Amino acid sequence: MSKPIWVVGGGLAGTEAAWQVASAGYDVVLYEMRPARMTPAHTTAFLAELVCSNSLKANNLENAAGLLKEELRRLGSLLMAVADETKVPAGGALAVDRHRFAAGVTARLEEHPRIKVVREEISTIPSDQPAVVATGPLTSPSLSAWLQKLFGEEYFYFFDAVAPIVTRESLDFTRIFAASRYGRGEAEYLNCPMNEEEYTLFWENLTTAEVHQSHLGDEEKRYFEGCMPVEVLAARGKDTLRFGPLKPVGLIDPATGRRPYAVVQLRPENREKTLYNMVGFQTNLRWGEQRRVFRLIPGLAEAEFVRYGVMHRNSFINAPRLLTAALQWKGGWPLFLAGQLIGVEGYVESIAAGLVAGKNIVRFLEGKPPLIFPRETAVGALFYHIINAEIRHFQPMSINFGLFPPLNVKIKEKLRKNRALAERALGALENYLRNEGK
Template identity: 55%
Template sequence: MKKIAVIGGGLAGSEAAYKIAEGGYYVDLFEMRPEKNTPAHRTENLAELVCSNSLGSFDITTGSGLLKEEMRLLGSLIVKTAEECKVPAGGALAVDRNKFSKKITEILESHPRVNIIREEVKKIPENYDFIIIATGPLTSEDLSKEIQKLTGAEYLYFYDAVAPTIDAETIDFSKGFWADRYGKGEGDYFNCVLTEEEYDLFYNELIKGEQVPLKEFEKAVFFEGCLPIEEIGRRGKQTLLFGPMKPVGLVDPKTGKQPYAVVQLRKENREGTLLSMVGFQTKLKYPEQKRIFRLIPALREASFVRLGSIHRNTFIQSHKVLNPTLQLKKNPKILFAGQITGVEGYSASGATGIVAGINVLKMLRNENPVVFPETTMIGGLIKYITEPKEELQPMNPNFSLLPNLDKKIKNKRLRKQLKAERALKDLKEFIEKNHL
């Protein structure tokens, strides 16, 4: 009999174990709590929601709404249970978090093919045919060392220094130019131009912006290579002009001169629908980020699909080590799922757990693992975390991850509606074709 292990009893691990068990196979689900607790968890329940009690919007014209509908089509345990434990929250799916995690725990504990083992996994077990690692952003120190051995030490990050990411359609490209410093490269960076007056206004608001207080389990360890942008600014008014906002080596083709200051945007995906602010990792509160960064002329109407942060978050560089099936390139019998892969949010974590579970089932049945269509939110997310790029910044579900429609639609909501309808149609066909 084949032996399957799922390490981690969070949202991703719970989905993966449930999918495999429902597929007719026995699975060992390892969860270290309560033997060893994390600084963020408060109970020993599986799938505990440690931050918000909301799984995001129901509306399929939002990234999280479309993703949850896709998960529902795939038989998601998380979505089904959340709907049974929901509390009033307008257009969002919010839950009574205690009822939710208790119910998930009861379902898995009573499942005849799920064996829950309450102990810390310190070494990757060798006596299993397939292993799914879904240990989340607070992976224990011993297991982190094991994952470093598996993936290569340089591909495991412990502090997540993230710069804001912007929907390219909302950038005013007339307020800057494409170029690399000193003419190197092929113009891969968009340079948002600021005059001295515009820089002064931006700088003054930046250094007095309200910051997110550190959580108890986070240490204020800021490496020189990833200091918060506001911390750099506090070292002096000119510091940013010699750092992330330096104009050196750039000439504005409109003026033939070097700009006073620039903010560089780098493509986050091959299609260029997402651009990230280079060097703009920050501890500013989210409303402050939007207010202050929109003082940059090219970003006055910017839609931020992800805002900046610096926090404790263990995640692998999936674009270097994982295939789009979530299998480890070096060892395809080991799969990763959840936030440790570089996806963000409850739904995204659960969705990758479903995908990992599906692909283990495929291999157990001597079938090839599947790659989800990139037109679906699940497929778009996994493509983002596994496709080649300079570096991986964790990402939440959003419509900029999906390919453009065949025809240009100006109305933003209609465009999302049509993308969502395409995603659900393609997913239904994919499910039928692959007997999922």
């Protein structure tokens, strides 16, 4: 009899991973440190506690988050089944009764004959122990220190200070030009030029926009000292941004033949250049305010934000550097990672990571090739990005249609296009599972 597989962390990813492993006929020990040791965000002893909103986002297939849920249902996700059982009315979203959801997942795991739930903080993992680590954005300090040592300090992060990400197809290219400063290297950057009037309007709105009340502790405040939110920088004086992230030097707008008054630069976020990051725009503005104010930037009037800027505590690793496509550590032993710790962002994305890591550790132990889902599927597109993102600029990501390979036909209308992407995804998943079954 093989020894039980450890799953460390009984959050969204860990519970899903434990369920997948146990369902495949293997014994699991699921370690959860609560309630003896709580995180700064959890308040109960339940497994799979939702730390904030009770919404798992959109439920319809025209939305990438809805598609991801549907794929997880088809892949036998426990957490999606419990979410469907405990849902509450929420329009087009899937929202759950958080108490019934967490209690339901906890009961299903505790009742499973192959799962033993142990309430204990884990600080190290023996090197021959098959394990899935899913300790989340608030991984305990002792385990964080161990992971940092194992992976290398530079590949384990404690904070997330990211700028918003927009889709390329939502940009107005009549206002934007591609160029690198002083024409050096490839013209990787997209530049949004502003005249004085546009800059003034933007600056006035930025400095008066509503900010998210920060809950940062002293450690976080110290960390973020070197990484100023764009609105704080702007508040220092009207020209501060023009000498900082919005400096126009070395750039000539081909439309005017002149250097613009200020320039917002966008840098590609993925290799396919379907997503762009707003350079220097880490921010604490409320999400609605980000949409309102940043859409004043020329070329961004219709921008679709697939991720808003945030500055918060978040433990995550550099997945493209450290993990294989199976979500296994490249270092060798059967150590798999899942959840927000691998750089996905969001409840459902974390569940998806738990499902993939759980299924793949079983396949690894059985000597089978890993499940690597087609890129046309939501689950495939998400993990393809996480594993293949640029190591140097790696930042957490949630599911969005910008991560999918483009369709072979051009469809202009967004809803129809998203529906076509979803149909293609579900077809690709069905096909993949049919061939896997053989």
